[in-house]
Amino acid sequence: MKKRVAFYTLGCKLNFSETSSIGRLFQDAGYRSVAFNEEADVYVINTCSVTDNADKKCRKVVKEALKYSPNAYITIVGCYAQLKPKEIAEIPGVDMVLGAAEKFNIIEHINSLTKQQKAIVHNAPIEETNIFVPAFSIGDRTRTFLKVQDGCDYSCTFCTIPLARGGSRSGAITDIVRQADEIAASGVKEVVLTGVNIGDFGVRNGRREDRFLSLVEALDNVKGIDRFRISSIEPNLLSDEIIEFVARSKRFVPHFHIPLQSGSNKILGLMRRRYKRELYIERVEKIKQLMPNGCIGVDVIVGFPGETREDFIETYEFLNRLAISYLxxxxxxxxxxxxAAQMEGAVPGSARSERSKMLHILSDKKRRAFYESQLGSTVEVLFEGDVKDGYMHGFSKNYVKTRVMYDPLLVNEIKTVKLIELSENGEVEVEETSASLSVANS
Known part of the structure; x- marks a missing residue:
């Protein structure tokens, strides 16, 4: 019998793409992939350092894996594994910890599936992590995440990603296009470009050799992919040329996710962000000028050290005025x-929670307003294979989420529908389909 391997991913789209690629390494080595809640010989847990309680989450997932298979070999990889290898090695049941430079050599490191008395740690200094390793997810979603860039050269005061993933580096455009061709051959219709700082695409061997605009121009010619979606991109790297290209592209969709983090220039300075709020306004206005129906998502952090009540209100009012779609x-x-951890002016936890709640309510308001603005329009929806309470979901090009009673014939299909009416529970009735569809709040 083939040995069985199961995976669990914490964190971002980039982690999902890398987990999928690690899975293919195991398949090439003769392993059979099984669901995480099945008995497996090896469990690989890909961790994140950005979200809260990384240690608690990692421990819980390890405990769950051992519940399904008490004698399984447990390997931990990812950002948290790079930052806290010794801490992870002490978690009961963990057999191996692999840092950023070692995780893609996981097959070579697993010489035996015998449980260890003490976890084996392979964790080179992050400075030695300077090679770009391609990755993409496939087989688990209608939408595929394609890694085009890794690492970051920025020095935001709140962020550990440079310590967990190293400096900025990218693949060659020709190699990424080749991967997109491979994805297209699998029947996937939408590809999301992902990375740590994708707007900084083009750095290889410590030198800039390409630009992100050149990459998207090349990918726009890939046949067989109906949609390309750009994931989070820094406002100072989202140039007018990129926005103008997306506006005229047939494949790149009118959806941007642009981190803001704060609407206060004072706080942006403390964060060491590379822009001010005035530049952010310019980017939003440029998108809406060329793509009035474009969807704009925003990342924002509340409770940063030194953020007064007045600073937060400045952020709230700034976001409230902007023509954005969700937070x-x-x-x-x-x-x-x-x-940032050493800065003065720590914000009390209760104030952080209150500010978070206010912005979540604002996000709901913004999303509802955006959906209402789309009523009466005819859109193309790509349906995914997920099923919940008898419904399946899909997204329009501009990221309007739709749902329909489950129909296997709709999976991975693009259908043209008309958005009719927003109901009290946030759903929009549509017509011109073979099934009863609705748009649901995500």
Missing amino acids: HVFTYSERENTI
Whole structure:
């Protein structure tokens, strides 16, 4: 019998793409992939350092794996494994910890599946992590995440990612296009470009050799992919040329996710962000000028050290005025080895929670307003294979989420529908389909 391997991913789209690629390494080595809640010989847990309670989450997932298979070999990889290898090695049941430079050589490191008395740790200094390893997810979603860039050269005072992933580096455009061709051959219709700082694409061997605009121009010619979606991109790297290209592209969709983090220039300075709020306004106005129906998502952090009530209200009012579509709200939490953790002016936890709640309510308001603005329009929806309470979901090009009673014939299909009416529970009735569809709040 083939040995069985199961995976669990914490964190971002980039982690999902890398987990999928690690899975293919195991398949090439003769392993059979099984669901995480099945008995397996090896469990690989890909961790994150950005979200809260990384240690608690890692421990819980390890405990769950051992519940399904008490004698399984447990390997931990990812950002948290790079930052806290010794801490992870002490978690009961963990057999191996692999840092950023070692995780893609996981097959070579697993010489035996015998449980260890003490976890084996392979964790080179992050400075030695300077090679770009390609990755993409496939087989688990209608939408595929394609890694085009890794690492970051920025020095935001709250962030541990440079310590966990190293400096900025990218693949060659020709190699990424080749991977997109491979994805297209699998029947996937939408590809999301992902990375740590994708707007900084083009750095290889410590030198800039390409630009992100050149990459998207090349990918726009890949046949067989109906949609390309750009994931989070820094406002100072989202140039007018990129926005103008997306506006005229047939494949790149009118959806941007642009981190803001704060609407206060004072707080942006404390965070060491590379822009001010005035530039952010310019980017939003440029998108809406060329793509009035474009969807704009925003990352924002509340409770950063030194953020007064007045600073937060400035952020709230700034966001309220902007023509944006939704927010991803993060409550600041201290991270070891960051400058922000040593800053004065810590915001009480109760104030952080209150501010987070206010922005979550604002996000709901913004999303509802955006959906209402789309009523009466005819859109193309790509349906995914997930099923919940008898419904399946799909997204329009501009990220309007739809749902329909489950129909296997709709999976991975693009259908043209008309958005009719927003109901009290946030759903929009549609017509011109073979099934009863609705748009649901995500």
